[in-house]
Amino acid sequence: xxxxxxxxxxxxxxxxxxxxxxxxxxxxxxxxxxxxxxxxxxxxxxxxxxxxxxxxxxxxxxxxxxxxxxxxxxxxxxxxxxxxxxxxxxxxxxxxxxxxxxxxxxxxxxxxxxxxxxxxxxxxxxxxxxxxxxxxxxxxxxxxxxxxxxxxxxxxxxxxxxxxxxxxxxxxxxxxxxxxxxxxxxxxxxxxxxxxxxxxxxxxxxxxxxxxxxxxxxxxxxx
Amino acid sequence: xxxxxxxxxxxxxxxxxxxxxxxxxxxxxxxxxxxxxxxxxxxxxxxxxxxxxxxxxxxxxxxxxxxxxxxxxxxxxxxxxxxxxxxxxxxxxxxxxxxxxxxxxxxxxxxxxxxxxxxxxxxxxxxxxxxxxxxxxxxxxxxxxxxxxxxxxxxxxxxxxxxxxxxxxxxxxxxxxxxxxxxxxxxxxxxxxxxxxxxxxxxxxxxxxxxxxxxxxxxxxxxxxxxxxxxxxxxxxxxxxxxxxxxxxxxxxxxxxxxxxxxx
Amino acid sequence: xxxxxxxxxxxxxxxxxxxxxxxxxxxxxxxxxxxxxxxxxxxxxxxxxxxxxxxxxxxxxxxxxxxxxxxxxxxxxxxxxxxxxxxxxxxxxxxxxxxxxxxxxxxxxxxxxxxxxxxxxxxxxxxxxxxxxxxxxxxxxxxxxxxxxxxxxxxxxxxxxxxxxxxxxxxxxxxxxxxxxxxxxxxxxxxxxxxxxxxxxxxxxxxxxxxxxxxxxxxxxxx
Numbered sequence: 001x002x003x004x005x006x007x008x009x010x011x012x013x014x015x016x017x018x019x020x021x022x023x024x025x026x027x028x029x030x031x032x033x034x035x036x037x038x039x040x041x042x043x044x045x046x047x048x049x050x051x052x053x054x055x056x057x058x059x060x061x062x063x064x065x066x067x068x069x070x071x072x073x074x075x076x077x078x079x080x081x082x083x084x085x086x087x088x089x090x091x092x093x094x095x096x097x098x099x100x101x102x103x104x105x106x107x108x109x110x111x112x113x114x115x116x117x118x119x120x121x122x123x124x125x126x127x128x129x130x131x132x133x134x135x136x137x138x139x140x141x142x143x144x145x146x147x148x149x150x151x152x153x154x155x156x157x158x159x160x161x162x163x164x165x166x167x168x169x170x171x172x173x174x175x176x177x178x179x180x181x182x183x184x185x186x187x188x189x190x191x192x193x194x195x196x197x198x199x200x201x202x203x204x205x206x207x208x209x210x211x212x213x214x215x216x217x218x219x220x221x222x223x
Numbered sequence: 224x225x226x227x228x229x230x231x232x233x234x235x236x237x238x239x240x241x242x243x244x245x246x247x248x249x250x251x252x253x254x255x256x257x258x259x260x261x262x263x264x265x266x267x268x269x270x271x272x273x274x275x276x277x278x279x280x281x282x283x284x285x286x287x288x289x290x291x292x293x294x295x296x297x298x299x300x301x302x303x304x305x306x307x308x309x310x311x312x313x314x315x316x317x318x319x320x321x322x323x324x325x326x327x328x329x330x331x332x333x334x335x336x337x338x339x340x341x342x343x344x345x346x347x348x349x350x351x352x353x354x355x356x357x358x359x360x361x362x363x364x365x366x367x368x369x370x371x372x373x374x375x376x377x378x379x380x381x382x383x384x385x386x387x388x389x390x391x392x393x394x395x396x397x398x399x400x401x402x403x404x405x406x407x408x409x410x411x412x413x414x415x416x417x418x419x420x421x422x423x424x425x426x427x428x429x430x431x432x433x434x435x436x437x438x439x440x441x442x443x444x445x446x447x448x449x450x451x452x453x454x455x456x457x458x459x460x461x462x463x464x465x466x467x468x469x470x471x472x473x474x475x476x477x478x479x480x481x482x483x484x485x486x487x
Numbered sequence: 488x489x490x491x492x493x494x495x496x497x498x499x500x501x502x503x504x505x506x507x508x509x510x511x512x513x514x515x516x517x518x519x520x521x522x523x524x525x526x527x528x529x530x531x532x533x534x535x536x537x538x539x540x541x542x543x544x545x546x547x548x549x550x551x552x553x554x555x556x557x558x559x560x561x562x563x564x565x566x567x568x569x570x571x572x573x574x575x576x577x578x579x580x581x582x583x584x585x586x587x588x589x590x591x592x593x594x595x596x597x598x599x600x601x602x603x604x605x606x607x608x609x610x611x612x613x614x615x616x617x618x619x620x621x622x623x624x625x626x627x628x629x630x631x632x633x634x635x636x637x638x639x640x641x642x643x644x645x646x647x648x649x650x651x652x653x654x655x656x657x658x659x660x661x662x663x664x665x666x667x668x669x670x671x672x673x674x675x676x677x678x679x680x681x682x683x684x685x686x687x688x689x690x691x692x693x694x695x696x697x698x699x700x701x702x703x704x705x706x707x708x709x710x
Contacts, residue, residue, distance in 0.1 A: 003576045004573040008566075064502055070647075070692040071685060072654035075665050079685060082669070083678045086494045115704045126295055127332035127391075131346035131398060133319035141345055145336050150707065161648075164559035171658060198562050205557035213553070216602065 007188075013190035017180070021193060024180030025200050031097060031166045031176055032204070036159060038102035043109020048139060050114055061110065068107035074168050076100045081172040097169035105162045112155055116147030154210040163205060177201065243271040245304075246402045246433045247292060254287055254299035254457075261287050262298070263389045263457040269402065274434045276465075277445040279454035280480055285437045288454070289404050292435070293324040296421060322350055325395035325403035329410050331387045333379040339366060339390045340375045343397050351398060365393040369423050385416030392423055402433040409440060421447075441484060445469055497679040504671035504680045511667030512687050518584060518653040518663060523646055525589040530596025535626070537601055548597070555594035561585045561655050568659045580661040584653070592649045599641040603634035640702035647695045654688075664688065 014021070046061050068076070081096045091099075120143050128138040146154070170179035181197035247269040253474040254262035261284045269275050290296040292303060293318060294310060302309045310320055333342050343362035347353045347404065353361065366375050369389040379387050388408060395403055405424070409417040421443050428434060428447055444451055445465045452462040453474065462473040472478045537548045555563070564587040571583055585650035607630050615625040635642075668684035 004570065007573055008570060066693060066696055067689065070696045071688050072651040072665065074654045074657070075668075075681075075685060075688060078665065078669060079678075079681045082672060083495070083681050086678045087491075111700060111703075115700075115707045118704065120708050121330075121332075123328060123330050124333035124334065127326075127328060127334070127394075130293055130295065130321055130324075130326040131394065132318040132350040133346060134318050134350075141349065142334050146334075149336065152462045154703075160556065160647075167559040167561045169559070178559070178565075181562075183566070185569075191566070194562070194566055194569070198558060198566060201559050201562055202554070202557045205559075206553065209556045210554050213549075213557075216598070 001208065008191050008195050010190050010192040013188045013192040014184075014196045017184040017193055018187075020180045020184065021177065021196055021200070024175060024177035024197070025204075027094075027174065028166050028176040028178075028200075029204065031101075031169060032163045033176065034098050035105060035162055035166065038098060039097060039105025039162060040109055040159075042102060042106030043113060044144070046106060046110040047113035047117060050110070051117065051139075064103075065107040065111050065219050068104050069111065071222045073101060074171065076104065077168055077172050093169065093172040093174040096168070096172055101162060101165055101169075104165070105158060108158045109155065112151045112158070116151040117143060119150055120146045124132050153212070153215050156208070156215055160205060160208045160212060163208065164201070167201070176208050225247075239240060243273075246271050246306065247270065247435070248302075249288070249292070249302040250302045250304070252288065252291055252298045252303070254284070254291060254296060255299050261278055261457050262291070265301075265454075265457070265459055266450065267459065269433060271429045271433055273449045274428045274436065274447060276448040276451045277435065277437045277454060278441070278444065278451060278468075280441070282453040283340070284457040285454050286406055288438050289406050289435060292402075292404055293321055293326055295326070322346070322398040323401045325400035326396065327388070327391050327395055327403065327408050329404045329407040331379075331384070331391045333387050333390055333394075335379050336375045338370060338378055339382070339393075340453070342379075342390055343394045346394070347397055361397050362393070365397045366390065368396065368426075369393045370419070383416055384412045385419040388420050389414065389423055392420075392427075396427075402435065403427070405434065405436040405438065407437055407439070408440065439484070441469070453480070455480070493677075495682050497677055500644050500671075500675045500677045500679045501683055504667075504675065504683070507667045507671055508664065508680060508683055508687065511662055511664035511684070512691075514581075514656075514661065514663040515650075515653050516691075518581070518656060518661075519650045521585055522588045522592065522653070523649055525585065526592030526596050526649060527590060527642075529593035530598075531600050533593060533597035534600030534604060537597075538604065552594045555590050556598075558591070560588060560591045560652055561658060563591060564655055564659060580656065580659050583659065584656040584661055588649065588652050588655075590651070592645065594600075595645045595648070596642070599638050599645060602635070602641075603638035604630060606637050607633045623669050637706075640699060640706050643695065643702060645697045647692060647699055650692060650695075651688075679683075 019110060032085055046065075050058055050061050077097060077100050080100050081091075081093065084091065084096075124146065125138065128142040133141070135208050167174060167178040169176050173179075177197050177200050181193040184193035245268045247267075248335055249265055249267040252265040253260070254263050265284075265288055267275075267288075277289065279285050287296055291298045292305075296305070298311065301311075303311050305320065305324060308315070310317070333339075334345070337345065340359065340362045343351075343365055344355075344358040347358035347361060349356065351358075352425070362377055363372070366372055369392055370385060371389055371393070374382060374386060374390075376465065379390070392403075392408075408424070409420050412420065417440070421440065424434070424436070424443075425447055436444075436448075448465050450462060451465050451468040453460050453468060453472075453476075455476050461468065461472065461477050469481065514636045533548050533551060537545050539545065564584060567587040567590075568580065568583040571578065571586070603671045611629055611633065612625055616622075653663055654665040656663045657669060660666065662670075664684050664687060664694070671680035672678060
């Protein structure tokens, strides 16, 4: 136990690296925000495209959603980061992580939103159209607000999972929190930076998790 | 001269008496859902200020016909003329047009995430382009007309079925339609709430609104309608004044229908 | 075009790396087969513990769940991997992965079970107890069977997530599928192993994704 404390709870091993850990912390947040924005918006756009009922487009969207929900995100990151150079495309790790993790979130969001849109009663669509609202007005003011309320619990869960997945970016050379902690650990031979990083992640995620818990209380379904 | 010694011209004069302009005219409406033909050639003209009641057995196509009037259903064939224009033509600005044609649904279809007032102001702001303040005052006035001035900021879930339907009517009226279509407006209401809605409909009729109503409320039809139209199997079989239809029905299907309804 | 095929779909390379990939696939399945039941069992225990009267116990369980939902699995994995030896547990990477991922998924399963149990009408429990059934019997014969029906989509989607999580083991050099693919890619300087691994993952997980989608949509409609 003493050995554990020495190796995992040593402030002296963390202090020199505090600034780089902090930089990693902010990089994680930046990555998360970018991915969340891109993924959520992407998912909404895909779901709206699906309402156009164009067969070939729908097929592509469903294919995309299935593949990006079935494959492990780490696998997708690795394939993108290490595979694309074979095509002559060399991107920065942050960019690859944003695109890949964003695509995964978009896939989940699209499927959830599609289920939500299908659940909103047909009468809502009809009432909105009968008063002359355009397609986008109907979607924006009447249907999407209701659909989002329906899918809020599982969507919150997805947002949490996506934020945690930013740690995967450490594998593709993004200097986010885990990556900085790993580096510091390599230099000091002490795992305390990992403890600090864990705390950092919990600080970022706990509010979301508590929010999700409140959601479940209201809605009755777990995320 | 006819048998009573009245000049024959009188009849002619009466028939050419200037009728109010037609607000809505349906010509040769056909509608199929896949292999099933629901409407088999319907012609109907609705004049300004008229309240036309559509009655008939379920499956007769009454609701489908109503929904063709604002293109919620697209007829497979025929023409729908509203204020002189065929709205089935491409290039018609359906959204602007739908302000002129109001629709009240059986299941009210109020937006649950908005208050009564917001339900009414949404289209006013987004389609009719009114300012926030203008839309608000119109909404309050409309809700007052249907007797809900004190529920303006209530959410649908806090309103009874009858109140929700009245909000739905206010939502439609706010856009100043030329004609309002009612699709079984009271069928989903508990009996004691029906009269509230019928009262609003009566008030609209008295104010001269053009209305087409699909409903099972036969007593209301008798008392309020200008014309009753009987449909079965996708066609109009008989139409006339309430007296003609209810007291002296001609078509055997109509007689069967009326006797089955009175038995219920 | 030929260059594309020989880089990503090279049959010659595939022939050489296939045994390693297959071995990795087996390890992935092995991990899943161990972690899923362990997570389910642990999650069930935590959920049942939340039905007790003891406020302290309920609070502790809620904290457990929130902690392991907030802690990114990759960070937790690395933590356990480096930390276990300090508790005198000298085991190979396999069991570190099992422990870390079990802790993670047990939190998710706990929430699913909790919501499912709470979703069974209290009248059922009252009726069962009134006929003399013990608490255990009530749980086993009356509550859980009914709860499982409602929980099925969420259970399934969590099983799917767990199997995807096994790919994280590649980071601590456990030779599961993703690691095997990465090594093969590094050795052959060819991207085909990555594509082959992706196809193997898809073969394993795509049916599960489709099934989950269908069940989720049905649940949403009856909500």
